[in-house]
Amino acid sequence: MKAVFRNTWIILFSATVLFACNKEKETIKNVEPMTTQKPQPTASGQYAKGSHVPNETVCMVNNAYMGKKQMEVPHNGKMYYGCCEMCVKKIPTDKTAREAIDPYSGKTVDKADAYIVMISDEGEVAYFENEESYNKFRAQNS
Secondary structure, eight states, X not given: OHHHHHHHHHHHHHHHHHHHHHOOOOOOOOOOOOOOOOOOOOOOTTOOTTOBOOGGGEXXXXXXXXXXXXXXXXXXXXXXXXXXXXXXXXXXXXXXXXXXXXTTTOOEEETTTOEEEEOSTTOBEEEEXXXXXXXXXXXXXX
16 A cells, blocks of 8 residues: 555656646747827928918817818817817817817817917917917017
């Protein structure tokens, strides 16, 4: 009986050692994190910093001139514009996507009614109550 127990023990021990030593090491793969790209504004040659841009070419969520007509988002009888489905869904539900502060007067402006001006070479825009407000802002900051 001792011989059977000893032989069983030796077989189990040997199998464990052989299995543990023979196991291939797992290779670690470098996994690149997945990145999502935000739509980049594109300043075309037609408009430059300081230019009034058409409302329909502006993503009103990202506050960026996009260089082409954006998706229409009707809300409360006014037309807003977004560059992607996320923006289209955000405009009706988030008041901050529909309003901005006029940099000159400090008043809240509805983006659908605003006078929109490109304020950077990268396509960033600002919303003014009207052209007069923009002209006063420009005179004050030149």
